[in-house]
Amino acid sequence: MTNRDSTLDWFMLVLRRDLTLSFRRSATYITPLIFFLIVVTFFPLALGPSQSLLSSMAAGIIWISALLSSLLAVEGIFSEDFRDGTLDQYFVSSEPVFVLIFAKVLCHWLVCGAPIILASVLSSVFLYLPSGVLFALIISLLLGTLFMSLLGALGAALSLGRSAILSAIIVLPFSIPTLLMGTAIMSAAINQQDYSGFISIMGAMLAIGIPGLCLLTVEAILLNYE
Amino acid sequence: MSNILKVKNLNCRRSGEEVLQGLSFTVEAGKNVEIIGSNGSGKTTILRSLLGFINDYDGEMFWNDSEVSSTLQEGDVSCFYQGHQIGIKPLLTTYENLKFSSSGFNSSQEEIASIANKIGLKHFLNRQSSRLSAGQRRRIAIGRWLLKDFNLYLIDEPFTALDDQGIELIEDIVRELNNKGASFLITGHRPSRLNSQKIYLDVKND
Numbered sequence A: 001m002t003n004r005d006s007t008l009d010w011f012m013l014v015l016r017r018d019l020t021l022s023f024r025r026s027a028t029y030i031t032p033l034i035f036f037l038i039v040v041t042f043f044p045l046a047l048g049p050s051q052s053l054l055s056s057m058a059a060g061i062i063w064i065s066a067l068l069s070s071l072l073a074v075e076g077i078f079s080e081d082f083r084d085g086t087l088d089q090y091f092v093s094s095e096p097v098f099v100l101i102f103a104k105v106l107c108h109w110l111v112c113g114a115p116i117i118l119a120s121v122l123s124s125v126f127l128y129l130p131s132g133v134l135f136a137l138i139i140s141l142l143l144g145t146l147f148m149s150l151l152g153a154l155g156a157a158l159s160l161g162r163s164a165i166l167s168a169i170i171v172l173p174f175s176i177p178t179l180l181m182g183t184a185i186m187s188a189a190i191n192q193q194d195y196s197g198f199i200s201i202m203g204a205m206l207a208i209g210i211p212g213l214c215l216l217t218v219e220a221i222l223l224n225y226e
Numbered sequence B: 001m002s003n004i005l006k007v008k009n010l011n012c013r014r015s016g017e018e019v020l021q022g023l024s025f026t027v028e029a030g031k032n033v034e035i036i037g038s039n040g041s042g043k044t045t046i047l048r049s050l051l052g053f054i055n056d057y058d059g060e061m062f063w064n065d066s067e068v069s070s071t072l073q074e075g076d077v078s079c080f081y082q083g084h085q086i087g088i089k090p091l092l093t094t095y096e097n098l099k100f101s102s103s104g105f106n107s108s109q110e111e112i113a114s115i116a117n118k119i120g121l122k123h124f125l126n127r128q129s130s131r132l133s134a135g136q137r138r139r140i141a142i143g144r145w146l147l148k149d150f151n152l153y154l155i156d157e158p159f160t161a162l163d164d165q166g167i168e169l170i171e172d173i174v175r176e177l178n179n180k181g182a183s184f185l186i187t188g189h190r191p192s193r194l195n196s197q198k199i200y201l202d203v204k205n206d
Helices: A003-024 A027-047 A051-072 A079-083 A086-092 A097-126 A131-158 A164-174 A176-190 A196-223 B043-051 B094-099 B109-118 B134-146 B164-179
Strands: B003-014 B017-028 B032-036 B057-063 B079-082 B152-155 B183-188 B197-200
Touching: A003 A027, A003 A097, A003 B094, A027 A051, A027 A097, A051 A097, A051 A131, A051 A164, A051 A176, A079 A086, A086 A097, A086 A196, A086 B079, A097 A131, A097 A196, A131 A164, A131 A176, A131 A196, A164 A176, A176 A196, B003 B043, B003 B183, B017 B032, B017 B043, B017 B183, B017 B197, B032 B043, B043 B079, B043 B152, B043 B183, B079 B134, B094 B109, B094 B134, B109 B134, B134 B164, B164 B183
Parallel strands: B032 B183, B032 B197, B079 B152, B152 B183
Antiparallel strands: B003 B017, B003 B057
8 A cells, every 4th residue: 555545544534534523413513503593693683684784794693603613622632632542543643633634624524614605695685795696705714714623623623621711711812814815805805806816816825824833833732742 | 583673772751850861672573571660650751751752851762763863753763652541432332432533533343343343342332421331441441452553552551440351352352453563662650561671660759
């Protein structure tokens, strides 16, 4: 077996393991989804049913709700594995730790980020978001929530063994560029302007973020051992 | 016989306080070393310092007969570590806990079934670990030793929560792996019946 096959097997193993655990512990994926739907629903209740008002605020509402929801479960990315000794065994094994981190981030996105994207399509209906901007909403959230999972993993690694809220406090200030890019894409789409430049910037953030933030996360976890 | 690990004058600290001074020992290929001491004597600290999880130590480590002191990561030794926390997930079955471990991902279903048979969990392969006893969960952790060939096993208090059969199981497995050339560095509160060099630690009370 080549190293590449072995690395891919290792990646798939960690991903399968974390997905299995997440689906057996339904709160992992249901809590962020319910939180997202509750927050989004509160806005029409608080602001009233005015179509023009809700429509103008929809993109911001969806984006802020998605960011906050995706941070709800970040603490769990490493905490259990750290407590029960699994991370020790993974770190001592000769398998690449970077791959382990990325598999765990991808699992977090699949169980938290992806359902939020689907829920955002549903919520766009009662926030009167024009149907013509749905593609922009989905693509911006796809890039944005994956980047948030990467940032969340770093925050979770830095706050291992400490209060769960600490990781959210660490991550939120760093999520501002993602929020700005996401809402810029939506504004451009609503005003029928070209938004491909913003998507490219978000794509570039993600391309740098995957290796950069995963490596930083490895170092942040190691800090907890010292 | 080649040395897997040679430790010279190891001084370990925990939270800035010195827990042991001047420890030296050698782990030869296919042989075992047991570090015996009471709570707080620094057994876990030694293992975690060797693994690089704790960097607050001084002394020299020579991995794989090297003449240059190095860390485990530089030493090119395949290691398996089992700490106090054994990393068994209650929501996973016996099969999944073996398969999804750091040593088991290349193992086939047949290999895992054969290991489950060896550790006495043949009939519990598809049972979630939350429905197993603490001793049975320990047996899964022992089964992980067999999933892949390692040079050195660093095992922190492996006899905890095991009945007589469980202890015999460990002794048999250690012998089997010794015959394949693997070495064990084990910690414990009291000496075991294993054929090993035994090192006794004292608690520093000052």
